[in-house]
Amino acid sequence: MNSENAVPELAEPNLRALLATAGLDVEYVRAEGNTLYRRSETGGESVEIPVLDCAGGYGSLMFGHNHPELLAVARRLLDDHTPVHAQFSSHPYANSLAAELNRIIRRETGSEEWYFATFANSGAEAVEAAVKHAELDRVLRLAELTERIEATGDQVRAAVDSGAAVLPDEVLTRLGVERPAGTGAAGGADAVEAALAKITEENARLRAKAPVFLALEGGFHGKLMGSVQLTHNAGYREPFAALGVRTRFVPDGRPEALEEILKEEGATLLQLVVEDGLVRVVEHPHPVFCAFLVEPIQGEGGIRPLSKELARSIQAFGEAADCPVVIDEVQSGMGRTGALLASSHLGLRGDYYALAKSLGGGLAKASVMLVRESRYRPQFELVHSSTFAKDSFSCHIALKVLELLEADDGRAYRQATERGAALHGALERVRAAFPDVVKDVRGKGLMLGFEFQDQSLADDETIAGAAGTGMFGYVIAGHLLHAHGIRTFPTASATNTLRFEPSVLLTDDEIGRIEKALTDACEILRAQASDRLVTSS
Template identity: 35%
Template sequence: TGRMTIISATQSFHGKTLGALSATGNPAYQRGFGAPAPGFIHIPYGDSAALNRCLQEHAAETAAFIIEPIQGEGGVIIPPRGYLTAVQAICTKYNVPLVIDEIQTGLGRTGRLFACMEEGVKPDLLLLAKALGGGLVPIGAVLHSSKMYTKEFGLKHSSTFAGGALACYAGLAALEKLTANDGEILKHVNSLGSYIQGRLEKICAQYDFVSLRGRGLMLGLDFQITRRTHPGNLLGLLAEQKLLTPLIASYLLHKHQLRVAPTLNGASVIRVQAPLIISQREADFLIKAIEQTLPVLDAGDTTEIFSHLLNIKPSPKKLAPRKPGRQLKPGADQTRFAFLVHPLDDHSVMDFDEYLAKLSPDNLSTIVNRWLPEMDPFVIGEAVIPSKTGCSAFCEFINIPRTASQLLAMDPKESLSLVRQGIELAKERGAQLVGLGAYTSVVSWGGMGLREAGVPLTTGNSYTVITACQATIAALKRLHVDPGHTTAAVVGAAGSIGRCLALLLAQSVEKIILLGNPANPRRSQAKLSQVGAEICRHLLASAPDSPLGKEIARIPGCPDSAQDEVAFLRFFTDNAPLLPITVSVDADTELPKADVVVTATSSVSNLVKPDNVKFGALICDLSRPANVSREIKSRRPDVLVIDGGVVEVWKRPDLGWNFGFDQGLCYACMAETMLLALDGHLEHTSIGSSIDLKTLDLLQNLAEKHGFRLADLRSFDKPLSKKDWQQDIASRSTAVTRDSGDGA
């Protein structure tokens, strides 16, 4: 034609060489391969009017329109009846050649020799391959009308493999077989295809998440599974990540010996394309396999779908009905915000899906290590957050699918990029503020690595500090312990939260121990000394009558509170042995001296253990994953461990997903993000390594304004009952009495 433009359809698939890839209507395939080349236009599939509009503008430069009669890789998409007839007429009108790609649909697959015969369409060019080789040898062919052939093409457009005798013999044999006995095989395809389609349509009609479409033996099962259809279920999340259909195909092969495959563009579709010579018995086998699989998917039985990958033996069981989902929409007057979360460890992946609780630790670890790294950030829940003032805000929780250990093990640039991906998702969905939960804050250096992300950020550290101090003081009160006669240890005192906790606790306790990271002792000691100097300055300025403040003021050479940081650091260094403030990186030596221990580190290890805590100690564990060994609960009944930073939201709303708390409870870092959104405080807050004490006052005031409060105290993720408090006080009293008697 002498023209250089090719028109094709969106979601089409025509091949992977540059020309075919350029015609393929899916950018995901083209990226990284120099496609599309100039001169390609993509229009909606099944829309003949779109072709007419396009040719009205581009007919003069259009060489051809290429189309699939049924989109295969696009998800077994059948166009409206009459579409092929219409586009042929339009192409004729504008003198544009029509190319029909029958590589998937041709040679009997749909019950016709060529699918375009369904509408009596005769294209200018018809493309064949795949089935032409009988499934044995690779071969392709271009069928053309006489007007489309030129002598130059025949002489000059050669190919290394063109005209291969063996492949051509296979092609001829395939054609003979298909046309033998008056098209007996084609009649068989129509008969068995109609039977399979009819049976599967009845089966699919029982479920709200799957449908069947296709023609002949070119069928596709479309699984419309999402986190809405399968709330609180990993299958819905995998489906939204385009990972579920490969898993279903794998399950069908290994559990039912049925080989199917997902379509490449239509990620929710599994193609059911049996051999053209399938028997009745094999058709029933196929139907039964799908019939037995759909109830498993309906129930969201994740363990069963994964069982062939985890070597789990099947066990007869009655599947529980699937829970209904919910869908919230933000109000026009609501501030929209997002909070980034992630599974803290393998065990907390069960928050995604209650079925995972059935797995052994090894099998759960397999899912975490093999599947989480394949996933991108996703929305795991949404909620409307109410306020005592009557206003509300709309929250979406976005999951970063890596555990704390996985995030720490990643290259820092990769982990930061992953968190940035979560922020971009939040922005795309309308978030005006983003909170950085757990290790998303750690790997972004307290949010500083993302401060140019184009949306206000918060780590939630300020309200975390406030609630941790509130929880510690409240617990001491319940235990009838005077804070002014205690020694407190802050594990992770050089960090953002630990530093601020040390400043606040120092206002109430008699002595304080600042513990840092033993992996970098010199650097840690220097940072801890700076915190110690800051404590001295803060107490002299803000709490001179506190036990620690009075003790510091008595030391000769104590600077005036108006002096600068350098003066206080010199004072602290010169008088370290005299000060009621200890800095150390040796937790095993110092923790046994502490009546109160608060942990606030980014370590994933158990730093506080049964053998390194004082009798009767109170421990407030802020770290997630926890820094306190669970063995303390069984081995040290005299020690009380409380979970720090747990908040009760006003009116206790459903937060839309399970993360181990009762309804309406959340972590303080989440609550800070909620409070800032409710108050319209849309600016960076609590980011970096240093928390401003003024920000603590702001968050405390916002909590009171909007009706948030410290939740009832909890221990190892469970509420402390009145009986628990009585038992703890009794165990302490019994031991003290016994010790006093021994001393007498």
């Protein structure tokens, strides 16, 4: 309850209460570079306390908070009264942004194919746009195949009626159809009709099957109605299972699982054709697979990089099953790993890409779905739209972000690599000093995870209780905030792992502060001294 006006907490009050238990319900009033300033009451006066931001907007702040060059663009746009709402008109700036993205993607992947852009406002929306486009493409491919299959029916009828073709018994046997009494191999219009009816029935049964989606165990692709069903975390997904799509989750470390899924879900549509005077059955793969969703580095799953072996298996599966690969670069993309696309380090090529977060420079809510030319369906532009997407403000901000990334022959990419390596080294030093407390350090560039050992059986009841309720990472984050002025959070589906996603502005002094703070937290855990944890100030 707000005591000043007696208005109850109405903006997600349960979340606010949960944050309060770990001391994370602070108010930030200003931001610059890697620093957030939180409000605190001291001696009856409101003061600002600087906080080193290592969460970085969940990877949205490649260039930090309120980067001066991005602010200058934003101010100019606003001063010039740039139109935010000019839907259903020409947007040359959006085309320029799509072209620049294409130029960089071509350089990184070696692809000569164009990628067409559909703009959106968030990562989850970009993912859903990719899934919708993939399903439209699948439905149209299935319709085209069905039309070709049905078109040959009349040809078969005419050939058999005229005596130009014979319907062999083995064809009927394969279809499970008995030759009607009184018809012979040389004739048998009734037999042809029975065969065609059986094929029509079986093909219709397959066409009615729901599409199959694939995603990786541990993957996170959003919490909207469709994207949440592609997210592995059961706590997010299962309450809405009745609304969602059918997803098969693929475990890492078992590439053979893809072969098993292809055998279990794959099927063929049948067609009768005439070849050399005989009626034959031709098989066509049924396009049941809609899309394979992949994060090159799983963000909310614990900052887990995709292995090159699994990347190769996914690419091979996509080609074998005619299943488009949707690469979710929402958190890992935009230079954070030393390249525009983290997937380019793996040699993994997407049929679709989803980019967001740092695309908006920390100022604009911008995302984009890119689909390669050979899969592109122009009809999609008429059945999908987004009110605030493709506007002048967000597109120009995004163009400036790309300009900053590409400046000085890609200096920002090199900074991400170098600063990430320096931070990784600091985290590794802490892990090496506390192997009983720290389980792993992983990631790439400025997308790193710091995983603690499981503390659910800890001697300290407070620490064990926090671990048992999934609050352990939040309690440690609260301690880092109040004792050391460092802001980070655990990843959503792996709450023993803290995320470190600062900007390229990260300094050696800031890395030193992070190392000192984590060392303190590890000493507390080793000593099982929860009384030393600070979650308020």
